[in-house]
Amino acid sequence: MPRSLRVLAPALLLAATLAFLVVGLSIGGAAAERTLADPGTIVRYGVPIARTIVNVAMAGLIGSVVMAVWALASDRPEMRVALDVAAGSAAVLTVASAATLIFTYVDVSGLPFSGDASFGAGLAQFVTEIELGQLWFIELLLAATTTVLAFAVRERRLTLLVLIAALATTLPLAQQGHAAGASGHSQAVNSLLVHLIGAAVWLGGLLTLVFVAFTVDRKRLAVLSGRYSSLALLAFIGVAASGVVSAWLRVGSIDALFGTGYGILVVLKTVALLALGTFGAVQRTWLIPRIADSVRGQRAFIWFITAELAVMGIASGVAGALGRTATPVALEPARDQGGKISPAEWLTGDPLPPELTPSSYFTEWKFDLAWALVCVFGLLFYFAAVIRLRRRGDRWPIGRTIPWALGIAGLFYTTNGALNAYEQYLFSVHMLAHMMLTMLIPLLLVLGAPVTLTLRAVEKRTDGSWGGREWIMWAVQTPYSKFITHPAVTAVVFAGSLWIFYFTPIARWAASEHLGHQWMIIHFLIAGYLFSLSMIGIDPVPYRFPYPLRLVTLFATMASHAFFGVTIMTGNGLMLADWYGAMGRTWGATPLEDQSTGGGIAWGIGELPTLALALVVAVQWSRSDTKEQKRKDRFADRSGEAELHAYNEMLAAQAKRDARTTRS
Known part of the structure; x- marks a missing residue:
């Protein structure tokens, strides 16, 4: 195998990326000289080039760490190679982020680059007061932190920290892709986040595979290629779906798709994506099975994925040009576009939805691609596992599959349906969504026993790598897991989160900021899941309360929820008055009346899942007693009532001793 491919593969990737970046800038007109305040040729090309290098370096970082965490063995050179790729990519990401920050400042300020104090002062103001500068500065800090971790970490479990830090570098870039306050901001940011992560795993994983291929034999390469192929398939689905959503939000019409520079670039990127999908299909169905057969098959595979990297470079270059090209649909916030807008649109970026009626719960939708994919994959993986068990001859109770499916359906509706469409405008709908996320959906998911x-x-791996089974086995045994799954801790978090969230500035952050809203969904899902797991879960946890204490805990949390609901219902002051009270609604209840309704939901509807939990605990307690009694009966049958005879003999001996003591 020619060692020159180690240089040729990344060189082809970089060359194709830069070449099609220049072509894309020409097609979209982003590199053309500006009539007013032109920053110069160096800046016009420097910004997109630096930004594109950021994207490619981030892909190398995330893809290599994902491969290290999920596909590679820690006791083989392949792990070291992957972590070296991650460290090098993180270093390039840091430098490219710094360059992009400076280029961007020069571009938006119109000031030439210099080393004097005024330039430094302006740059400092840019990174502290202007959102775009703040995001690039955060990106730089995250990249630098990840670089330190990537160079320092060489232990398998600690690579999770590197992965978390690497994924965090996508957040500032996703926030930049759609202006805060612009219409469809939350959907666009989540869609772009899916796109960035999917493309990074796809591209970075393939690049890592090229470097690893020179350290393993043919059979091992076939195994690693199969694992990468599974990741690439998921990434392709995410990239394709998010690409469609992002393109539609920015293009807006078929005419704009073929009649504007931005639309033509979208078409070019779509062609590259379809070509990459074809590469993946050929690789999965034809090439991977032939790797282990001969050296020729291995060589063909390496050359094939090198060509695939070149096509990925084309897609990356076009994507970089898209980021600098004016979109047919304006992405500026409505408040900055001039004209009269409603208070709701000023606050949220989206127009006020129609009046909420009973039929609206079925007809109004606000789709979120990220959560939709979470639900689809959660359902498909669960069904695939059940089918695998059945093919192996094992059974999985339908009584567990149905609750899981219902829980996923509830999560999909809450994050994509009418609750998502109205929760920003009505406190009562927000509270209903909250109760779904923290009480009903977790209860159903826990009954599905996904860990078990x-x-x-999932088959146990024997090659020194960790898959899903190994990571789960490790996770449930860590001291942190023992702490957060302890019933006392889960009960405090479950009940206390309500009070802390709604009576601190966290509620305002979650209502107005996209990141805060996503944090709210994730936090309450996890808090509710861990509480339900500690009470009625089938999946293994280090410790559970005895059944009587579980019921006491449940009734205590019910009391806390009831007190919380009554507090909101009877309150005279409006919570988040500058948000729910400033929407300018002309339909429905007044904000204070709507808040009272929300309190009633927290008190009444919110208690129903807790009562269901209590009933399940009672049933489990009864079954546990029945099982224990049957176990004792079976033991007595096997021992011929030996235990009972021994007990009677002990009582008789004790009676004789008492009699002798009385006579004496």
């Missing part, structure tokens, strides 16, 4: 299903369905 995974441990039964």
